[in-house]
Amino acid sequence: MGKGGMSHGDVKDGEEENMAAWLLGVNNLKIQPFKLPPLGPHDARIRMKAVGICRSDVHYLKEMRIADFVVKEPMVIGHECAGIIEEVGSEVKHLVPGDRVAIEPGIGCMRCDLCKEGRYNLCPEMKSFASPPVHGSLANQIVHPADVCFKLPDDVSLEEGAMCEPLSVGVHACRRANVGPETNVLVMGAGPIGLVTMLSARAFGSSRIVIVDVDDHRLSVAKQLGADKTVKVSTSLNDIPTEVEQIKKAMGGAIEISFDCVGFTKTMSTALSATSSGGKVCLVGLGHTEMTLPIAPAAIREVDVVGIFRYKNTWPLCIEFLRSGKIDVKPLITHRFGFSQKEVEEAFETSARGGTAIKVMFNL
Template identity: 75%
Template sequence: MGKGGQGSDAAAAEENMAAWLVAKNTLKIMPFKLPPLGPYDVRVRMKAVGICGSDVHYLREMRIAHFVVKEPMVIGHECAGVVEEVGGGVTHLSPGDRVALEPGVSCWRCRHCKGGRYNLCEDMKFFATPPVHGSLAHQVVHPADLCFKLPDGVSLEEGAMCEPLSVGVHACRRAGVGPETAVLVLGAGPIGLVALLAARAFGAPRVVVVDVDEHRLGVAASLGAHAAVKVSTDAAAGVVAAEVERVRAAMGGDVDVTLDCAGFSKTVATALAATRPGGKVCLVGMGHNEMTVPLTSAAIREVDVVGVFRYKDTWPLCIEFLRSGKVDVKPLITHRFGFSQREVEEAFEVSARGRDAIKVMFNL
């Protein structure tokens, strides 16, 4: 029995419930049987769980790319909670600790894991990526080394926001963002906004954000964007060229790094054209699987193109950014819901609708 054994009887008496994706546009709160607690696991009572765009996509389509939901699956992966029980081999956590959970469990045996790029592990088991169950539940069991203790002053909601913030942090690392890097962010959705916050925290002296939506641009400006540029959805070459000139004018100089947080043909074309010779384009968003983009003109200017997939080793830095105040994610949390059947359905509707909803958060 784990060190938190006193809580075990109470936990056994109380049935664990979770939000299950059972069919297209159908979520049901149903019992969720937890796996046994391993020696290096912890059982965590979930307190804050955010809705990600991928959660909404699974709800609408039952698939993302080659990940297909073939049987009912517990949804959710942006999460934080309170440790209730620890395995016998766990020494750095105790019952009562508040923790943020990194949702991906890699194999630690393959070349990617051994080389330090565990986010590329082909045997990754990631919350709410089929067939792995997620974390929108009263309790989950998770490896202790993927549960990061939150310092006093960092809330559980902020802990849950470490997951989306990690995408921005990983993108900035991949693109080499620093105090000498002028950064262009394409897209002011949730990921574009955390990329903006991360770029500022990494010391970028100027960050310009581009989007088609006036409201989202206003949010970006309130979060510290030095300029916000509204563009159109027109992908004609002449329109892109004119918009690139407006972006450069807003930047007031070269664009060293572009973080494309949308991932459409037009945004990639804009990124390649706007970034200075020798600069970097980081592909963060995945709007289109296939696209036609003007690569040759970027190649002859030696614009490097790098991709990102999720993140690696980001939670300690995210937590430090939150603790120190270098990053404030609280304004991103626009809607809060409890954990009832009605509220779960309503929360996903609000998140899918977009508009003024940036991050929808469950408080369990």
């Protein structure tokens, strides 16, 4: 097990000291001891095996905040994860030590109206790994409610299990937008979330998918992963009318659903203009908090705008998509690192640089 080559204090009874990657300040990540809470009757103690880096993790490292989520004290980072059950609480019946599990990072209060309706992702009391002040999962071991730990079939790897978290965003978006076999789908942005949204739309039955980006390499990856057509665009708002025509031509039919996986004024304006009358635009990426958009022209064509926040009840379907081969996330994992101080720093730098990196994964 990686301890980052560091030794901290005495550990009783020859036990291994639990270590985690702590965010201490801007560009300051340190592997330090992480004391686990006691195991409750409904909890599981899990040895982490695969943890992916998300753009939000990088954002916290660079800025110490995302919108209203501010890191005010040292916090363990990471939330895309899978591991092996070490111990379960007295009331846990569906898991035993040795089980390999994918872990849903968020827990609603399960008492408010939104939770009771099943929309626990919108719970105002939601506690989610590495959303301040809740500690994350880039650690040797964690304790988490067992009912959000999902057993992996033998033929789904732990890395694929960790990929269920980003994949859940795409699955939730497709559910919100009602993607089906008769839906032509446009995806704005070929980053990790754009790619999992594209893969999800295909698994939901969409027969034609066009994906748009500013970067040639990302578009080539999208093509390899099964996009029917790709369109390269600029960052200039002035190019929207021309690009919308190119996108419509690439689709060769009505664009029923557009997913904006970037969330900039330009991408959202393009999606609103390109989507056919009576269609839907689903805002997935949140690049700009405020935008000036051509809403009226879209509204008079009855284009619906829907938003998503994280996901709900997606892990079983994600695991089934992976088990059945309907979705293959393995090509998205481009870089792998171990769990040492040096490798943690290198991994985050690799993810932040972008370039050819799609998903950077820790193997613990």
